[in-house]
Amino acid sequence: xxxxxxxxxxxxxxxxxxxxxxxxxxxxxxxxxxxxxxxxxxxxxxxxxxxxxxxxxxxxxxxxxxxxx
Ligand SMILES: [Zn+2]
Ligand SMILES: [Zn+2]
Numbered sequence: 001x002x003x004x005x006x007x008x009x010x011x012x013x014x015x016x017x018x019x020x021x022x023x024x025x026x027x028x029x030x031x032x033x034x035x036x037x038x039x040x041x042x043x044x045x046x047x048x049x050x051x052x053x054x055x056x057x058x059x060x061x062x063x064x065x066x067x068x069x
Pocket of ligand 1: 013014015016017018027028029030031032
């Protein structure tokens with residue numbers, strides 16, 4: 001069973017491609033938020049998980065329609 005370890009270490013900003021660190025909450029180059037916070041329970045997680053529903057309370061945290069903003 002493969003262990004998937006995401007959420008730590010470097011990954012690229014989804015907007016500008018800048019390499020960010022796991023400790024950064026937003027991209028220093030473009031301001032893209034790198035952490036998602038559930039507005040209902042306050043749980044936070046890295047954007048790379050791309051959760052649609054909060055893993056803690058189940059509230060929908062992401063719209064299914066693409067191209068928001
Ligand atoms: Zn960026
Ligand atoms: Zn939640």
